[in-house]
Amino acid sequence: MDIRICIDVDDMERAIAFYTGGLGLRCGRRFQNAFVELLGASSPLDLLLNAPGTHPVAGSDATRSYQRHWTPVHLDFVVDDIDAAVARLLQHGAVLEMPVNQRAWGLIAGLADPFGHGIDLLQFTGRGYDEILQPAQTLPD
Structure with missing residues (x-):
């Protein structure tokens, strides 16, 4: 079984610079500006462009925030x-x-x-x- 790691971001170019320049990953496929695949780790990382305040799941009260947040x-x-x-x-x-x-x-x-x-x-x-x-x-x- 393969695993892909998806990371929501609100600024694609900044995210690409952070993960490539900071961690040495490299860009794989780019699906317009909405989805960029990063390679070079044991699993691909997929950067997903999503605006702040949008709902991650239809009908959810939760909204995306790019302030520091805690998740398990x-x-x-x-x-x-x-x-x-x-x-x-x-x-x-x-x-x-x-x-x-x-x-x-x-x-x-x-x-x-x-x-x-x-x-x-x-x-x-x-x-x-x-x-x-x-x-x-x-x-x-």
């Missing part, structure tokens, strides 16, 4: 150099919400993209998440 879903991007990635994203309009922190498995930083969506950057060290297995286990090759 966010994106984690694994990077090789977290400090450089944070700097690039800040240059492209991200907001740093949690500076780089050390964890048993590596480094993490929390940001919001220019459209209010939460994103984390991860830089794994050692065995990555396997560092927190209890008790430590050796996984087969």
Whole structure:
């Protein structure tokens, strides 16, 4: 099964610049200005142009807002150099919400993209998440 990640934005060119310049993704197919596919991650990201105040689901009272919002879903991007990635994203309009922190498995930083969506950057060290297995286990090759 494949997964595609859809991200609503209110400014397509700014979104393309953020995700390509900040994270190194590249544009794939472009469906006029309403839908742009970004490639280079393990799953494609689809940027969907939707105006603020529009309803995401017909008949819903909810409306789109591109202010910082909390949702139980966010994106984690694994990077090789977290400090450089944070700097690039800040240059492209991200907001740093949690500076780089050390964890048993590596480094993490929390940001919001220019459209209010939460994103984390991860830089794994050692065995990555396997560092927190209890008790430590050796996984087969």
